[in-house]
Amino acid sequence: ARLSVRDALGAQNTNGERVKVQGWIRSVRSQKDILFLHINDGSALESLQVVADSSFDSRELAFGSSVEVQGQLVKSPSKKQNVELKAEKIEVVGNCDAKDSGFVHIHTPIITSNDCEGAGELFQVEPSSKIKVPEENFFNVPAFLTVSGQLHLEVMSGAFTQVFTFGPTFRAENSQSRRHLAEFYMVEAEISFVESLQDLMQVMEGLFKTATTIVLSNCPEDVDLCHKFIAPGQKDRLGHMLKNNFVIISYTEAIEILKQSSQNFTFTPEWGVDLYTEHEKYLVKHCGNIPVFVINYPLALKPFYMRDNEDGPQHTVAAVDLLVPGVGELFGGSLREERYHFLEQRLARLGLTEAYQWYLDLRRFGSVPHGGFGMGFERYLQCILGIDNIKDVIPFPRFTHSCVL
Numbered sequence: 344a345r346l347s348v349r350d351a352l353g354a355q356n357t358n359g360e361r362v363k364v365q366g367w368i369r370s371v372r373s374q375k376d377i378l379f380l381h382i383n384d385g386s387a388l389e390s391l392q393v394v395a396d397s398s399f400d401s402r403e404l405a406f407g408s409s410v411e412v413q414g415q416l417v418k419s420p421s422k423k424q425n426v427e428l429k430a431e432k433i434e435v436v437g438n439c440d441a442k443d444s445g446f447v448h449i450h451t452p453i454i455t456s457n458d459c460e461g462a463g464e465l466f467q468v469e470p471s472s473k474i475k476v477p478e479e480n481f482f483n484v485p486a487f488l489t490v491s492g493q494l495h496l497e498v499m500s501g502a503f504t505q506v507f508t509f510g511p512t513f514r515a516e517n518s519q520s521r522r523h524l525a526e527f528y529m530v531e532a533e534i535s536f537v538e539s540l541q542d543l544m545q546v547m548e549g550l551f552k553t554a555t556t557i558v559l560s561n562c563p564e565d566v567d568l569c570h571k572f573i574a575p576g577q578k579d580r581l582g583h584m585l586k587n588n589f590v591i592i593s594y595t596e597a598i599e600i601l602k603q604s605s606q607n608f609t610f611t612p613e614w615g616v617d618l619y620t621e622h623e624k625y626l627v628k629h630c631g632n633i634p635v636f637v638i639n640y641p642l643a644l645k646p647f648y649m650r651d652n653e654d655g656p657q658h659t660v661a662a663v664d665l666l667v668p669g670v671g672e673l674f675g676g677s678l679r680e681e682r683y684h685f686l687e688q689r690l691a692r693l694g695l696t697e698a699y700q701w702y703l704d705l706r707r708f709g710s711v712p713h714g715g716f717g718m719g720f721e722r723y724l725q726c727i728l729g730i731d732n733i734k735d736v737i738p739f740p741r742f743t744h745s746c747v748l
């Protein structure tokens with residue numbers, strides 16, 4: 344018999360009656376050998392739980408897809424619902440590719456003349472001394488390995504609205520930390536017409552949760568192996584992150600929280616000073632081991648392109664960092680300063696007006712509110728696999744003194 348979700352939920356006869364239910368997938372949760380789907384067709388407020396074994400292809404069964412499920416209605420062992428549908432056949436009527444949210448993939452250059460983050464952590468690129476270059480300089484101006492594809496993405500977001508890139512980035516950070524590499528990969532996204540950090544954070548949280556759900560369901564053996572030997576209990580910790588809404592606090596609130604535990608830290612937390620790794624990890628624990636967005640940092644701590652909040656003496660910018668358990672900062676992002684005069688003044692103060700004429704032009708001709716973010720890929724692997732040192736997530740990590748003849 345074909346039943347609506349409402350009829351299925353209210354069914355009295357749960358002795359294995361064979362039924363067919365159609366609807367849209369509201370959530371997917373995959374465990375070792377079992378897959379839980381919640382489907383709804385609009386006939387009830389609650390969704391119907393569908394239980395499927397591992398023979399079903401979980402990649403097809405994505406959030407938002409429409410499905411037709413045939414199986415047996417049985418009494419649910421869980422207290423949360425009376426009945427559940429034991430799936431024998433699931434047919435995807437219309438799929439909903441969660442990754443395809445309309446972002447155009449852009450290849451941004453690896454060699455560039457700009458220092459997007461303004462931190463001066465650049466590797467300069469020059470031809471080897473054996474090459475004879477007619478002019479003084481191969482690229483006319485000093486050129487470097489890119490620290491971020493953001494500025495080029497901003498150009499392209501003015502043509503395609505939503506764009507992303509995934510590629511290698513380089514930082515001459517003289518650091519021996521457990522989360523810094525000289526060469527790492529970054530996923531970066533840039534979105535036109537974004538007017539609030541809320542909208543941006545929704546995309547960031549969605550990316551983290553969707554990517555993690557896909558990794559967990561597509562590569563369970565690899566993930567389980569890492570968890571078993573390196574991070575027992577990590578799967579439950581990830582489940583906890585996926586289930587909960589990420590926390591949002593301002594930089595000012597973060598400093599207040601940290602100040603109450605000053606004695607725990609090597610570096611004293613203070614308004615106007617950047618957060619150290621120990622601070623970031625503490626904040627995540629404090630918020631229940633759920634990822635935490637920290638927003639609105641002091642202007643003085645952040646790069647020139649971030650949007651001025653015009654909030655008086657404190658003077659913050661619309662920046663957002665996402666801190667995750669075990670790692671600390673995983674994403675960095677912001678609304679961009681799209682107002683010509685604000686940006687012009689910021690660049691002038693930094694002596695960068697001439698170098699960034701092309702970037703200023705983007706604000707002169709058809710400027711729109713926009714924003715974006717970058718997620719460090721190796722740090723992402725650290726976070727989901729539970730690996731303490733970034734040098735252990737890739738085969739050939741590059742850091743200070745790591746190259747030998």
Ligand code: 4AD
Pocket residue numbers: 459460490491492493514516522523524525527529531532672673674675676677715716717718719720721722
């Ligand atoms: O916070 P960052 O510096 O932000 C940017 O580069 C922006 N332009 C991104 C954007 O808005 N399009 O870097 C982004 C992320 C960090 O949160 C961190 O995960 C990672 O890149 N990252 C590193 N990962 C490994 N080693 C390093 N040295 C890293 N530096 C940054």
Ligand code: MG
Pocket residue numbers: 664672674675
């Ligand atoms: Mg950052």
